[in-house]
Amino acid sequence: MRRFVLLLFLGLLGCCLGVSSFGAGDASDPGTLVYAFREPMTTLDPHVNVDGTLQMLRPCYDGLVRYKVGTAELEPCLAAAWDVSPDGLVYTFQLRKGVQFHDGTLFDAEAVRANFDRIVDLNLGAAYLIDGVFDHLDVVDDDTVRIVVKQPSPGFIYSLVEIYMISPQALADHEKDGDGATAWFHENIAGTGPYTLEYWQPASELSLMRFDEYWEGWEGKHLDYIVVKNVAELATQRMLFEAGQLDVIDEPQTEDVPAYKANADITVYDGQLLQGWYITMNCLRGPTSDVRVRRAIAYAFDYATAVSQLRKGLAVPLQGPINATNPAHNPCLFQYSKNLDKARDLLAEAGYPGGGGLELKLGVVQNLTFEIESGQLLQAALAELGVKLEVIQIAWFTFLEMSQDPDKANDLAMVSTVYASDPVPDKHFVMYWQTGGTYNWSFFSSTDAGGSLDTILEQAKVTIDDNVRNALYRAAQEIIVAGCPAIFTVNDFNIRAMRSIVKGFQFSPTLVFYDPFYYMYKEMP
Amino acid sequence: MPSLPFKKKAGSLTQFLIKRILFLVPVAIAVTLVTFVITRVIPADPAQLAAGLRAGPEQVEQLRRNMGLDKPLYVQYFNYLKGLARGDFGASMRTRQPVIKDILRYFPATAELALITMVVLTAVGIPLGVLTATTRKSVDVAVRSFSVGVTALPTFWLALVFQFIFFYRLRLLPALGQISSESLISAHPTHFYLLDSVFTGSFRALPDVLLHMVMPVSALVAGRLAIVVRMTRASLLQELQHEYVKTARAKGLPEMLVLLKHALRNSLIPIVTELGLHLGWLLGGAVFVVELIFSWPGIGLYAIKSILALDYMPIMGTTLIMTLIFVIINLLVDISYTFLNPRIRY
Numbered sequence: 001m002r003r004f005v006l007l008l009f010l011g012l013l014g015c016c017l018g019v020s021s022f023g024a025g026d027a028s029d030p031g032t033l034v035y036a037f038r039e040p041m042t043t044l045d046p047h048v049n050v051d052g053t054l055q056m057l058r059p060c061y062d063g064l065v066r067y068k069v070g071t072a073e074l075e076p077c078l079a080a081a082w083d084v085s086p087d088g089l090v091y092t093f094q095l096r097k098g099v100q101f102h103d104g105t106l107f108d109a110e111a112v113r114a115n116f117d118r119i120v121d122l123n124l125g126a127a128y129l130i131d132g133v134f135d136h137l138d139v140v141d142d143d144t145v146r147i148v149v150k151q152p153s154p155g156f157i158y159s160l161v162e163i164y165m166i167s168p169q170a171l172a173d174h175e176k177d178g179d180g181a182t183a184w185f186h187e188n189i190a191g192t193g194p195y196t197l198e199y200w201q202p203a204s205e206l207s208l209m210r211f212d213e214y215w216e217g218w219e220g221k222h223l224d225y226i227v228v229k230n231v232a233e234l235a236t237q238r239m240l241f242e243a244g245q246l247d248v249i250d251e252p253q254t255e256d257v258p259a260y261k262a263n264a265d266i267t268v269y270d271g272q273l274l275q276g277w278y279i280t281m282n283c284l285r286g287p288t289s290d291v292r293v294r295r296a297i298a299y300a301f302d303y304a305t306a307v308s309q310l311r312k313g314l315a316v317p318l319q320g321p322i323n324a325t326n327p328a329h330n331p332c333l334f335q336y337s338k339n340l341d342k343a344r345d346l347l348a349e350a351g352y353p354g355g356g357g358l359e360l361k362l363g364v365v366q367n368l369t370f371e372i373e374s375g376q377l378l379q380a381a382l383a384e385l386g387v388k389l390e391v392i393q394i395a396w397f398t399f400l401e402m403s404q405d406p407d408k409a410n411d412l413a414m415v416s417t418v419y420a421s422d423p424v425p426d427k428h429f430v431m432y433w434q435t436g437g438t439y440n441w442s443f444f445s446s447t448d449a450g451g452s453l454d455t456i457l458e459q460a461k462v463t464i465d466d467n468v469r470n471a472l473y474r475a476a477q478e479i480i481v482a483g484c485p486a487i488f489t490v491n492d493f494n495i496r497a498m499r500s501i502v503k504g505f506q507f508s509p510t511l512v513f514y515d516p517f518y519y520m521y522k523e524m525p
Numbered sequence: 526m527p528s529l530p531f532k533k534k535a536g537s538l539t540q541f542l543i544k545r546i547l548f549l550v551p552v553a554i555a556v557t558l559v560t561f562v563i564t565r566v567i568p569a570d571p572a573q574l575a576a577g578l579r580a581g582p583e584q585v586e587q588l589r590r591n592m593g594l595d596k597p598l599y600v601q602y603f604n605y606l607k608g609l610a611r612g613d614f615g616a617s618m619r620t621r622q623p624v625i626k627d628i629l630r631y632f633p634a635t636a637e638l639a640l641i642t643m644v645v646l647t648a649v650g651i652p653l654g655v656l657t658a659t660t661r662k663s664v665d666v667a668v669r670s671f672s673v674g675v676t677a678l679p680t681f682w683l684a685l686v687f688q689f690i691f692f693y694r695l696r697l698l699p700a701l702g703q704i705s706s707e708s709l710i711s712a713h714p715t716h717f718y719l720l721d722s723v724f725t726g727s728f729r730a731l732p733d734v735l736l737h738m739v740m741p742v743s744a745l746v747a748g749r750l751a752i753v754v755r756m757t758r759a760s761l762l763q764e765l766q767h768e769y770v771k772t773a774r775a776k777g778l779p780e781m782l783v784l785l786k787h788a789l790r791n792s793l794i795p796i797v798t799e800l801g802l803h804l805g806w807l808l809g810g811a812v813f814v815v816e817l818i819f820s821w822p823g824i825g826l827y828a829i830k831s832i833l834a835l836d837y838m839p840i841m842g843t844t845l846i847m848t849l850i851f852v853i854i855n856l857l858v859d860i861s862y863t864f865l866n867p868r869i870r871y
Contacts, residue, residue: 026706040822040830043620050577051619123587124621128580186622199709202630203822204702227706232826233818235685239693240700397569397835400578408568418579427579438578 027245030524031224033502033517036237036246040203040230045185046164047118048125054162055513056228059208060102061164061191064093064112065157069516070506072327072423074157078107078165078192088152088464095143099215101167102189102196109139114168116147122180129159152462154469155424161511166190194518195226205229221504221521241266241497247522249497250513254312260497267500272507273325274494276318276417277370278432278486279362279378280441284406287350287358294484296346297360297412298336300381301487310373311490318491320477322420322428325509327466330474333481336488343385355386363403363410366393371414374489378412403441413441421510425473426461433457433480442485453479501525538863545856549849556848557609560841561602569835575618592618605841614845615838617831624842627827632846633716634703635816635823639807641719641738642745647800650750654757654796655789658765669754676751680811684744684818691740699737701820708733741815748811749803756799760792767791793865801858805851 027034041053046061066077076082079093099107116137119126133153138146149156167190174184189197192215195208206228210218229246231237238256240246242263252260252268260266281288281297288294303317316324320333344354352358362378364371375391382389392410394402402408403415419428431437434457435445446453453476460472481488494512498505504520572589573580580588589595593604608615614624653672657665675683692700699705703718708730710721722730764770765788773783813825820826824843831839862869 040826043622048621050579123584125577127584128577131581131584182621186620201709201822202627203826204820205706207706229701229820231701231820233685233820236688236700236818236820239688243693243696243700245700395567395835396833397574398567400573401568401570431579436582438573 025225026227027247027499029225030522032227033223033225033247033520033522034227034229034245035248035250035515036231036241037228037250038230038232038234038237040232041200041206041228043186044189044197044200044206045182046126046166046191047115047122048182048186050125050128052513055511055515056206057164057189058193058511058514059195059226059517060189060193060197061166062193063161063163063165064095065160067161067508067510067514069519070508072421072510074161077161078112082157084157084464088154088462089149091147091149091157092140093145093147095145096215097143099192100213101169101192102211103167103170104213105167105169107165107192108142109145110142111165111168112145113137113139114171115163115165118166118171118180119163122182126163129162130156133159152464153426154464154466155422155426155461158422158424158510165192194222198225203230216518221523222518223521226517244499247499247502248515250515252495252497254314254495257312257314257495257497265500266497267502268495268497269505269507270314270493270495272494272509272512273316273323273421274492274512276321276323276420276491277374277489278318278321278415278417279374279489280403280413280415280486281484282406282409282411282413282441282443283445283483283485284443285409286411287352287360288411290350291484292346292350293352293358296343296350296385297378297382298484298487299339299343299346300385300387301336301378301489302338302381303336303489304338306374306377306490310370310377311492314493314495315490316493318488320481320488321417321432321486322425322473322477323417323491326421326425327423328425328470328473330477333477338381340381340384347385347387352387355382355388358387359390360387360412361390361392361410362412362414363392363394363399364414365396365399374414378487400438404438406443409441409443415439415441421512423510424469429457429460429473429476433476444480444483444485446479446483538860542856542860545859549852552848552852553609553845554606556845557605557841558602560844561605564835564837564840565598567835571618571835571837574835609845614842617839618836619831619834624838627839628824628842628846630716631822631824631827634718634821635808635812635825637717637719638738638741638745638812638815638821638823639804642742642807642812643800643804645742646746646749646753646803649746650753651757651789651796653750654754655761655784657754658758658761659784665758669751669758672751672754675747676749678747680744680748681814681818683747684740684815687740687744688818698739699733700740703734703737703821704730705733705737741812741819741821744815744818745807745812749806752799753796753803757792757796760795761788764788764792790865794862797861797865798858801854801861805854808850808854809847 025032037056039053041056042051043049044057046054046057049057062078064077064079065074067073068075078096078099080096081094082091084091095109101107133149133156135148135150140146166185170190171181174181176183187200194211194214196211198207198209200206208226210224231240234253237249241249257268261268281294283289307313307315307317317335319335320330322329347355362375364375372391372393379389379391403413417428419425422428432439433453434440435454456472456476460469460476463469463472494507496505501522501524502520503523506516508514572585572592572594575592576585576588593601605615612625616623617627653668657668688700691698710725710727710730712725713721714724715721718734722734770783770788773787812823813829815821816823816825827839828843
């Protein structure tokens, strides 16, 4: 009887202290990296996800090619080698052998086909990467695929970095009512990357654990777990970080950075160029359709204060539409600086002496502090010129809808850039500078310099030769800056704040939010 | 139990219930119609938002067709109602997953927080109210000042201060979430973490879940404490004036019995009404701020994210559910009157 009671007691104790079925620890565990992320994951499906949370799936999935860590160069990934036909229309990939998916099945040519079929059929998320370019895919043999594109497209191979391969076996096993297994992949992971899903608590936590059979192996120092915590409130985030319960903060607030830099236990990485910010000016309607008015406004903006005060020195002035580190960037572009005398003269020339009662409206995204403050900065300078600027805060989806229509758009609108660091910046130019682009809020067109801007951009998009293409993009930038369709304000730095025990981090110059988790580790004191 | 002619009461209560439940239908239709109109008159292109800003025009158009957004508005609304009748709340644009699945996952976290808040609010507020009504003036003033003081503080501020003191300084309580990763529960039959930890035998999780509730619940309780205390005090003081109280005292009944069994019970009606409204207030949005600060994975965070992305179906679904719950809580409050005061009949 006494033995029975003892056993019962031990059993109950075991229940109470039972070892958790999950292995991820907290930030005090040397094998676990706790990563603070502001947005909760919307979906784990890499072919459906269209928002910033996709970056947290990157440790789990591979593409055929990838960027070499810390560079803008491509290197083999699931494809061991590839070549492109001279006309730029056919890509042949030799696939890596012996790569396992997380479910234990092998990666092969049929898997590549199944993935492209799924992306095309779903036509969601990742489809934008190949939309209008991808024609078809042939399986040559088990280890070779051939992809045919509709027209030469130098950006295509770079797009493949983000075409992630999911397990065709999981796809077949979990397909339900022709849903392409979207319900299953919404909350499960089956890729070939170094990490796989341990658990996901939507809206609060995602835990990834190391996949032992990862094709690159686990020699050297690596992490065992990556725990992504969603911390919506920034004050709470800072408190947790300073208390040592978070290892990494993705995009810390600029005002917190000086305190982090002063803290010996924290390392701040910055300097890498992230997004640029434009204040676009409506070139089709209203007073800003006059280039002299646009140039006057560009001279009124206080670039230096925007960098030093609004961005606390964590930015540089933006030179033209794309980042200065981009190989297609034109370093000879004219760069505006604040000069109210010139602005005054230009306004007078345009028929607005002493401001001439000019009233303008600037649209900014509701509650986005940097946009509002940039608007106020411009407002103060324009007031000195006798021009009244009204800064209007608008919910972003309405702002987007308004800004795409020259008749509904405000005179000015603030927008940040994407793809401005891509080595082939075709997506950037299509979105911001080609007619009909989602963010082409200036509605700028030009027939200067031997052809319209649209024609030059179309030509650049299909030019395979790097030098020729970059020359075309440089010419396009000249035309854009000469027409002054936007104030090119600042170019933010990419920032990560980490506990100093976290090692192996490097920024990716291209996929700006890709953190090289496989190469990261913690070195406990 | 009140000694009532049971049959009569049951009959009328049933009729009352049927009437009130039928009333839910026009309420639901009105709410969906208003939400539908409001979300659709906002100038925005939902197909483009769903496809992502980088999507090409063809991708956007196909998505528009798939989502039925190319149809006239009245057809879209009618289709939505048809879906609702089958229990289909539509799918989120962002995740392509059924809204009902998300609601079933996130709502329990909110409900659990709100219900525990109600329990604590009742357990603290009513005794404090009784105390202020029956004690010395100085204690009365002190308790009332305290409760008014904490209620006057904005909830979000109080939540942040709690975090600073109890997490950052004292390291007594966890700063966020519902549970620590070390105590995660292996299965979630109900998504109510307290229940799940019991059902799955995860007794280690139980104290962890409770600890995670301390700060959010305290912040929410503080936000309504003064109202419950004052309401109880006022209601009880009024009740104590009545002749039956004097009679009871004259009969020599112990004061506690007079106070708690006779006077307090009769003064409960306005208090229960108030508590019912509190629960509606909590579920209808008050917990949202607290969810944001404590990263509590509830329906509030879900609703906020959906609104910011103009994700129609989750916005409509959460609004509808919140409204129905508010109406149902009021119904339950009305029913509770019959138990508190047998003279009330329906």
